[in-house]
Amino acid sequence: MIDSPTILKALISIVAAAGAIIIVVPTIRFLRDVVPFAYPTARVRARMGRLFTDRQLTEVMETENLKEFKNYLRGFPDYAKYIDEYPIEKALESQLAEIYQLITEIVPKRLKRVFEVQSKKWDIKNIKSLLTAKDTGLSPEETLDLLIPFGELKDKLEKLTELKTVEDIITAFEDTEYGPILEAALPDYEKTGMLLPFEAALDKYYMETLLEVLEEVSIPKEDTEILRTYFGAQIDATNLKIILRAKADNLKYEDISPYIIEGYQLPEWKLEYLMEAENIKGIISELEGTDYGPVLAEALPEYEETRSLATFERALEKYINETARTFALKRPLGVGPIITFLSRKEAEIKNLKVIARSKREPSFSQPLLKEMLI
Numbered sequence: 001m002i003d004s005p006t007i008l009k010a011l012i013s014i015v016a017a018a019g020a021i022i023i024v025v026p027t028i029r030f031l032r033d034v035v036p037f038a039y040p041t042a043r044v045r046a047r048m049g050r051l052f053t054d055r056q057l058t059e060v061m062e063t064e065n066l067k068e069f070k071n072y073l074r075g076f077p078d079y080a081k082y083i084d085e086y087p088i089e090k091a092l093e094s095q096l097a098e099i100y101q102l103i104t105e106i107v108p109k110r111l112k113r114v115f116e117v118q119s120k121k122w123d124i125k126n127i128k129s130l131l132t133a134k135d136t137g138l139s140p141e142e143t144l145d146l147l148i149p150f151g152e153l154k155d156k157l158e159k160l161t162e163l164k165t166v167e168d169i170i171t172a173f174e175d176t177e178y179g180p181i182l183e184a185a186l187p188d189y190e191k192t193g194m195l196l197p198f199e200a201a202l203d204k205y206y207m208e209t210l211l212e213v214l215e216e217v218s219i220p221k222e223d224t225e226i227l228r229t230y231f232g233a234q235i236d237a238t239n240l241k242i243i244l245r246a247k248a249d250n251l252k253y254e255d256i257s258p259y260i261i262e263g264y265q266l267p268e269w270k271l272e273y274l275m276e277a278e279n280i281k282g283i284i285s286e287l288e289g290t291d292y293g294p295v296l297a298e299a300l301p302e303y304e305e306t307r308s309l310a311t312f313e314r315a316l317e318k319y320i321n322e323t324a325r326t327f328a329l330k331r332p333l334g335v336g337p338i339i340t341f342l343s344r345k346e347a348e349i350k351n352l353k354v355i356a357r358s359k360r361e362p363s364f365s366q367p368l369l370k371e372m373l374i
Helices: 004-048 054-061 066-073 077-083 088-106 109-118 121-136 140-144 154-160 166-172 179-192 196-216 221-248 253-259 268-274 280-286 292-306 310-325 336-360 366-372
Strands: none
Touching (some): 054 066, 054 336, 066 077, 077 088, 088 109, 121 140, 121 166, 166 179, 221 253, 221 268, 221 292, 221 310, 221 336, 268 280, 292 310, 310 336
């Protein structure tokens, strides 16, 4: 017969072992989720320290002309290597593309597919530029100045510039993942003479592919939620831009429905309802109760003065950027700092492009420049 002290000791040992398991399992899970982000987070935080400060942005705004603007940027290694190689917009976009390439290389393996899809934005941007160039009759040399030397298509870009027409571009992509997208949008282009069907179809394909991959990858739910919020805001903004442009052009919902993406805060039925509004002011009124209502309402007076839809586009971009800035605090040991950095870098590049434009156009006033910054 086993005595009571022996039984007691056994019970204590079992309880201690169970307690150890309870402690160890969460610890292992924490390490599994967090440790892979240690290196990329350190790299990203170092890069975040190289973003322009408010003072530096003011200094570059105060440069007298494009030459001084370029000289200022030569003082930053991230930009210096591109400034003398490409036209200024291409130089700035190339630096941004390099950042996306770096992030794709250093993120944890289980997240890599998400960022590989994000890097497709350079292929899509280049396809849009090729279509624009051929639609407007630019020369191969002028076309090449618009193309960013990154992405899966980078080795084919120079040859593509030699094509003559929009239809030639579509034929050149028929055996790629973009072929069916462009072919499906071609009839609408031929009907309207506008490139919007191509651009909207490519944007839809890009965002839907991102969401599909996000559903397939196995990552912590906290990281999934941040990515879904970030991509979801981009989708809503893209849909709203299409809706606003369509209303301004007196189009109907059925004209744009093929290019609407399943929304985040704004489901498709809501977007269809928005198109029934009498005018753009009515659309904004119907957005009351969403995050986008106050954002666009604040921009409405400027739109009514300028009649430029770019006013709303900047307001939506600012909203996305401000939202993304919170992610580094919400998920500091995960994907948060990466998305915060990418969003801030995107904003920096957009601001520098606006400043570069102001240096080429003497009539570009300082108050207008400040209004256009993100």
